[in-house]
Amino acid sequence: MTGSAPQPVRKVVIVGGGTAGWMAAAALSRLTAAGVAITLVESDEIGTIGVGEATIPSLHDFNRMLGIDEDEFVRATRATFKLGIEFVDWGRRGDRYLHPFGTYGRDVQGLKFHQLWLRQARLAGAMGDVGRLDEYCLSAVAAHAGRFTRPSADPAAVLASLGYAFHFDAGLYARFLRNMSEEAGVTRIEGKVVAVDRDAVTGHIAAVALADGRRIEGELFVDCSGFRALLLGEALGVRFTSWQHWLPCDSALAVPSASGGALLPYTRATAGRAGWRWRIPLQHRTGNGHVYASAFCSDAAAEDDLLQGLDGAALAEVRKLRFVAGVRERLWEGNCVALGLAGGFLEPLESTSIHLIQSGIARLLSLFPDASFAGPERDEYNRLLGLEYQQVRDFIILHYHATTRNDSAFWDHCRTMQIPASLASKIDLWRSKARVIRDQGGLFTEDSWIAVLAGQEAPPASYDPLVDTLSIEESARFMRHMRDLIGKTAAAMPRHEDFIARHCRADLANAA
Numbered sequence: 001m002t003g004s005a006p007q008p009v010r011k012v013v014i015v016g017g018g019t020a021g022w023m024a025a026a027a028l029s030r031l032t033a034a035g036v037a038i039t040l041v042e043s044d045e046i047g048t049i050g051v052g053e054a055t056i057p058s059l060h061d062f063n064r065m066l067g068i069d070e071d072e073f074v075r076a077t078r079a080t081f082k083l084g085i086e087f088v089d090w091g092r093r094g095d096r097y098l099h100p101f102g103t104y105g106r107d108v109q110g111l112k113f114h115q116l117w118l119r120q121a122r123l124a125g126a127m128g129d130v131g132r133l134d135e136y137c138l139s140a141v142a143a144h145a146g147r148f149t150r151p152s153a154d155p156a157a158v159l160a161s162l163g164y165a166f167h168f169d170a171g172l173y174a175r176f177l178r179n180m181s182e183e184a185g186v187t188r189i190e191g192k193v194v195a196v197d198r199d200a201v202t203g204h205i206a207a208v209a210l211a212d213g214r215r216i217e218g219e220l221f222v223d224c225s226g227f228r229a230l231l232l233g234e235a236l237g238v239r240f241t242s243w244q245h246w247l248p249c250d251s252a253l254a255v256p257s258a259s260g261g262a263l264l265p266y267t268r269a270t271a272g273r274a275g276w277r278w279r280i281p282l283q284h285r286t287g288n289g290h291v292y293a294s295a296f297c298s299d300a301a302a303e304d305d306l307l308q309g310l311d312g313a314a315l316a317e318v319r320k321l322r323f324v325a326g327v328r329e330r331l332w333e334g335n336c337v338a339l340g341l342a343g344g345f346l347e348p349l350e351s352t353s354i355h356l357i358q359s360g361i362a363r364l365l366s367l368f369p370d371a372s373f374a375g376p377e378r379d380e381y382n383r384l385l386g387l388e389y390q391q392v393r394d395f396i397i398l399h400y401h402a403t404t405r406n407d408s409a410f411w412d413h414c415r416t417m418q419i420p421a422s423l424a425s426k427i428d429l430w431r432s433k434a435r436v437i438r439d440q441g442g443l444f445t446e447d448s449w450i451a452v453l454a455g456q457e458a459p460p461a462s463y464d465p466l467v468d469t470l471s472i473e474e475s476a477r478f479m480r481h482m483r484d485l486i487g488k489t490a491a492a493m494p495r496h497e498d499f500i501a502r503h504c505r506a507d508l509a510n511a512a
């Protein structure tokens with residue numbers, strides 16, 4: 001064998017201390033044991049975006065990788081449990097449906113459960129009432145009943161089908177991860193980056209310069225600087241691809257309010273005249289926001305809608321944010337990888353931003369470069385992350401497009417716009433025989449697609465013809481059994497607030 005051994009990366013610099021920066025620091029801190037120095041630079045003066053309270057179940061994988069105890073995490077971030085998202089007024093005004101985490105019924109001989117349900121629903125008159133599809137999903141039934149417990153580890157138990165994520169205070173999560181990272185040897189530097197020095201030969205970033213004159217050198221730079229994308233965008237000039245023509249919302253207002261009523265174990269997303277409002281229950285308050293398209297709605301009207309929809313007193317001033325949905329053309333360029341808002345943003349409708357951060361981190365670890373920053377790792381990273389952003393984008397567009405709403409110019413635009421071909425073919429498959437094929441490596445499961453398609457589309461023309469190989473009577477018996485079992489299992493769960501009180505209530509009296 002000839003050739004010299006690759007030089008390992010010895011210095012990693014993370015710019016930004018929001019959720020993305022501290023998630024990256026916590027995950028990369030394991031490299032300190034191999035002699036890699038990790039430095040994080042953040043600016044108190046600039047601060048963080050301060051929103052991002054809802055997550056999806058993949059966060060379990062990230063927390064598990066870091067060895068985080070779940071009850072401790074829930075207490076520290078004043079979290080609640082999230083069994084799904086309730087969509088109100090999306091397909092048409094007056095409709096509501098749940099996108100639950102977890103699965104519908106049980107697949108039979110390779111056939112998705114909803115196919116059986118569709119056939120039996122068509123026969124409903126003869127076969128008795130089959131009920132809503134939701135009634136065959138434990139997460140949905142528990143969510144509607146305001147109940148929660150952790151899933152069973154026994155795959156044969158119906159309780160194993162329960163999926164869940166969290167609502168949390170993102171600022172507290174960043175603080176929690178900061179403590180872990182600093183304990184693991186990450187160096188935090190408070191300071192404002194004012195310039196980025198590049199190597200004259202390679203064009204790679206050599207150092208960032210701070211306002212107080214300090215210069216932080218590194219080999220690998222992780223850009224977590226938020227929407228400005230200081231390194232990947234401003235310094236390296238990687239362009240931003242806008243998807244605003246498909247996702248026209250470009251503004252958000254956010255305000256916390258006093259908790260009102262029962263602690264719901266799900267997020268609520270209520271569609272309005274030019275966007276939608278979120279309601280996210282935490283242990284100590286409710287997070288609220290209004291995401292809207294400024295081309296179709298004034299800020300003042302959006303604020304009125306938000307404040308009128310609160311179910312508790314506002315606890316702070318309304319914060320205003322502007323954004324453009326889209327992603328950088330490449331998320332890894334030279335010796336710089338962008339995570340979080342510095343890389344892209346797809347609006348919070350399905351709470352995917354934190355997931356995309358963790359996915360970027362996981363892929364960075366699995367494709368970790370040496371100091372030559374050769375092309376194959378970077379290209380594969382860009383391919384995988386680019387695809388993931390596109391898949392998430394399609395799923396979010398579906399919510400806006402699959403509607404019969406015609407009560408505003410915004411909905412007329414969304415309903416009639418040209419959609420990506422990748423999404424159009426999914427909708428066609430559904431409309432024909434209710435088939436859903438999961439993309440390879442796609443984040444959203446078939447059950448997630450089924451939830452939104454069934455929740456917003458008109459009933460499909462037909463169902464999978466292979467369902468007719470199953471006996472109608474046996475299918476009816478099986479479905480009755482599933483519905484009964486799920487109903488009883490949900491009824492036996494503790495109320496969401498009781499579960500939290502018993503296992504993981506935050507110490508609010510002594511909170512900082």
Ligand code: FAD
Pocket residue numbers: 015016017018019020021041042043044046047048049050051052053054055170191192193194224225226227228230252253254289321323339340341342347348351352353354355
């Ligand atoms: P930021 O929080 O903006 O952090 C940027 C960091 O860079 C800060 O520490 C800042 O001080 C630092 N910085 C910037 N410039 C400099 C400089 N010159 N020198 C030094 N430091 C600098 N995601 C979800 O998963 N779920 C949600 O429910 C959700 N809701 C959202 C709602 C809205 C309206 C928006 C806009 C986003 C939402 N997100 C959500 C996205 C989520 O907020 C972000 O993905 C997440 O907070 C990560 O942000 P970040 O760390 O990339 O950026």
